[in-house]
Amino acid sequence: MQYLIDQARVFPARAAAHGLDLGGRTHGRRPRALFISCSDARIVPALLTGSRPGDLFELRTYGGLIPRFHPQKPTGESRTIDHAVRDLDVTDIIVCGHSHCEITDAALDEGDPSVQTSAGQRHIVSQLDVLSGYPCVTPRLADRSLRLHAWFYEVDTGATLQYQPHASAFLPL
Numbered sequence: 001m002q003y004l005i006d007q008a009r010v011f012p013a014r015a016a017a018h019g020l021d022l023g024g025r026t027h028g029r030r031p032r033a034l035f036i037s038c039s040d041a042r043i044v045p046a047l048l049t050g051s052r053p054g055d056l057f058e059l060r061t062y063g064g065l066i067p068r069f070h071p072q073k074p075t076g077e078s079r080t081i082d083h084a085v086r087d088l089d090v091t092d093i094i095v096c097g098h099s100h101c102e103i104t105d106a107a108l109d110e111g112d113p114s115v116q117t118s119a120g121q122r123h124i125v126s127q128l129d130v131l132s133g134y135p136c137v138t139p140r141l142a143d144r145s146l147r148l149h150a151w152f153y154e155v156d157t158g159a160t161l162q163y164q165p166h167a168s169a170f171l172p173l
């Protein structure tokens with residue numbers, strides 16, 4: 001914990017040394033994307049995408065799980081998605097899964113990594129289906145003002161794959 005405290009204390013100096021715009025002057029600017037990913041500590045969206053303050057609006061959940069939309073039962077996740085799509089008017093949503101994810105490890109007893117990878121990739125595509133059912137998302141997919149992307153990050157190599165619907169497969173970005 002002390003390491004984190006020390007880093008937070010010197011952050012203003014580190015940011016200034018790197019000429020980092022902290023985004024205070026660009027409050028309300030549209031983020032480049034809504035990035036939905038697993039809470040796993042090995043996934044660092046800003047590092048992966050070279051993002052700076054203001055670039056990514058993030059939603060992190062266990063396994064990148066997105067709850068189905070229920071109008072009578074809004075959740076923290078559904079409010080986050082709604083805010084990104086309606087208020088921030090994002091044009092892209094990335095749902096990013098990863099290898100060695102506990103949620104697919106837990107779902108499968110098999111130790112075969114390729115089985116776990118394909119299960120993890122299917123899981124991410126199924127989250128896009130859930131997302132497509134959100135009332136804020138559906139009309140914007142229809143008028144093509146919003147695009148959904150399924151990514152799969154390989155923890156051991158640092159490579160990222162993207163789902164290509166025409167190939168029904170995850171291919172390198």
Ligand SMILES: [Zn+2]
Pocket residue numbers: 038039040062063064098100101102103
């Ligand atoms: Zn995970």
